[in-house]
Amino acid sequence: MNARAAGLGVLALAALVLLAFVPRLGNAYYLALAISLLQYTVLATAWGMFSGPTRYVSLATTAFFGIGAYTVAVLGEILPWPLVLLIAAALGAFVAAIVGLSTLRLSGVYFVIFTFGLTELIRQLVVWFEVNKSRVLGRYVFVDITQADIYWQLLALTAAVFLLGWLIARSRLGFALRVIGEDETVAKHCGINTTFAKVALFTISATVMTLVGAIMAPRWTYIEPSIAFNSMISFQVLIMALLGGAHRLWGPVLGAVPLTLLFELLSARFPNTFTIILGCIFLLIVYMLPRGVAGLFEKLSATAGGKATGRVAA
Amino acid sequence: MSRENGTPVLEVAGLRRAFGGLVAVNDLGFAVAQGEIMGLLGPNGSGKTTALNLMSGVLRPDAGTVRLMGRDIAGLASYRIARLGLARTFQLVRVLDGMDCRENIKAGLAFQKPHLPATEAEVRIDTLLDRVGLAGHDRRPAADLTYIDRKRLELARALAAKPRLLLLDEWLAGLNPSELMIGIDLIRSLKADGITIVLVEHVMNAVRALCDRCVVMSSGRKIAEGATADVLSDAAVVKAYLGGVAADA
Ligand SMILES: Nc1ncnc2c1ncn2[C@@H]1O[C@H](COP(=O)(O)OP(=O)(O)OP(=O)(O)O)[C@@H](O)[C@H]1O
Ligand SMILES: [Mg+2]
Numbered sequence: 313m314n315a316r317a318a319g320l321g322v323l324a325l326a327a328l329v330l331l332a333f334v335p336r337l338g339n340a341y342y343l344a345l346a347i348s349l350l351q352y353t354v355l356a357t358a359w360g361m362f363s364g365p366t367r368y369v370s371l372a373t374t375a376f377f378g379i380g381a382y383t384v385a386v387l388g389e390i391l392p393w394p395l396v397l398l399i400a401a402a403l404g405a406f407v408a409a410i411v412g413l414s415t416l417r418l419s420g421v422y423f424v425i426f427t428f429g430l431t432e433l434i435r436q437l438v439v440w441f442e443v444n445k446s447r448v449l450g451r452y453v454f455v456d457i458t459q460a461d462i463y464w465q466l467l468a469l470t471a472a473v474f475l476l477g478w479l480i481a482r483s484r485l486g487f488a489l490r491v492i493g494e495d496e497t498v499a500k501h502c503g504i505n506t507t508f509a510k511v512a513l514f515t516i517s518a519t520v521m522t523l524v525g526a527i528m529a530p531r532w533t534y535i536e537p538s539i540a541f542n543s544m545i546s547f548q549v550l551i552m553a554l555l556g557g558a559h560r561l562w563g564p565v566l567g568a569v570p571l572t573l574l575f576e577l578l579s580a581r582f583p584n585t586f587t588i589i590l591g592c593i594f595l596l597i598v599y600m601l602p603r604g605v606a607g608l609f610e611k612l613s614a615t616a617g618g619k620a621t622g623r624v625a626a
Numbered sequence: 627m628s629r630e631n632g633t634p635v636l637e638v639a640g641l642r643r644a645f646g647g648l649v650a651v652n653d654l655g656f657a658v659a660q661g662e663i664m665g666l667l668g669p670n671g672s673g674k675t676t677a678l679n680l681m682s683g684v685l686r687p688d689a690g691t692v693r694l695m696g697r698d699i700a701g702l703a704s705y706r707i708a709r710l711g712l713a714r715t716f717q718l719v720r721v722l723d724g725m726d727c728r729e730n731i732k733a734g735l736a737f738q739k740p741h742l743p744a745t746e747a748e749v750r751i752d753t754l755l756d757r758v759g760l761a762g763h764d765r766r767p768a769a770d771l772t773y774i775d776r777k778r779l780e781l782a783r784a785l786a787a788k789p790r791l792l793l794l795d796e797w798l799a800g801l802n803p804s805e806l807m808i809g810i811d812l813i814r815s816l817k818a819d820g821i822t823i824v825l826v827e828h829v830m831n832a833v834r835a836l837c838d839r840c841v842v843m844s845s846g847r848k849i850a851e852g853a854t855a856d857v858l859s860d861a862a863v864v865k866a867y868l869g870g871v872a873a874d875a
Binding site: 484487488490491493494495497498499500501502503504505506 | 682683684703704705708709713714716720721722723724725729732733734736737738739741783784787
């Protein structure tokens, strides 16, 4: 182990311990904000884990988030909580593997459209099922989970996602994904089973997103398809990851934190024009920071000279 | 070296591929013996690159067989073909621009089975960098390389897997005379290592210097096959090249 990695590890652990005390502040507003921050941090990081190296733009975040939330709405009262989470994760992984196998052979543009359509499809399926089979429009979520519990679970998931991402980046799978992102034809000629690699990472990323949805579900007491499958989540996560820089594990968080705060402010102050502002922010980011905040930091540290190189912790 | 009692490294038969109405490769057949360099020649658009794409799994053949060391690989996924010992370069050079030279070569060997231990892999990468003339450039991003160095890097990546069969698609194109000499020597040294090579090439001096035998294509079909000197003086071949690339480049 090199000293740098060990140092970062200690730093991360210290941050984790500190963050664990947020619910002890006893301020409901701060706790709610912290939950939002963690939620988007995990979603954007999970999004970047797949889309960063492969450069496939996925709009399916909402689909998996919704699957997680709905699993809780249906099973939350019946089964013990850990089992509910496990089932949600398994369901998310299953759907992701099927979607991955059927779409990741497609080229980029078709993939974007498909993932967007997928979200609508799943939402309509849920509506159809609820109306025709279970004869309810929405469901009440009665589980014994406090806001602090939600926060701690999200914090644990955040830690797990960063650890997982770090392990993958160092693994052969992580290297394979970088090669695929560079040139898929070359990747195949290097002996990479590109379909397997992409499906594997898509599934991992989607499972995390599903878990976020499941953990977040008790925050609402009432869930209906339009709440659980709100496609704004897909777009917000996309913008956050791109602002932060999806080519680095630590990139998306740099976008998730400021934008969550900004969105919080905007949606409270300008509820009607919120989406327009969102669109403008998106355009600005793509034009001004094509490699995100992470890319900007790399550039700065590279031009700052000395020992610093542009490519850190690859 | 022990002879593989006659089994060709590559054996192509009845290979065909059409794009709409255009038959790019039509009933192509030939065999390449262990350690041989076979030239695959023909005017522009005659189907050489398409033939390589069919062998390496980029394209699926409409008909025909491709045998690699006796095993039919026609229609297999290209990653499987790569793992069976076939490597190639591309007519329009393809390197991984976002990675440095070392990582580019690592990509060529990291996914072969069985996996090499890390230290052996590093040694092999250094050897290859040295061999293609990129020693000292290992941390240089591929995007910063000159055209020639990109070609060198692409070849090193192809060699990293220790292939049995190497397909080179106009790898010598665009080199100046002194670089061409070095390139020819490099390819000759690969042959000395026992690598079997299919060389698609328009540079006739290189073909003469390197190829044991040649197959000539025209409009997707094989129009000549045989020892290099005989093939290059064949009347049908000269005719096919008229108006295209001059036979004496
Ligand atoms: N993917 C494709 N789709 C449609 N037509 C194609 C495709 N690939 C090749 N062709 C056509 O097939 C024919 C053979 O092309 P190919 O690239 O194999 O020729 P070539 O012998 O390699 O030529 P060159 O010496 O110019 O590289 C050409 O007419 C080309 O336009
Ligand atoms: Mg060609």
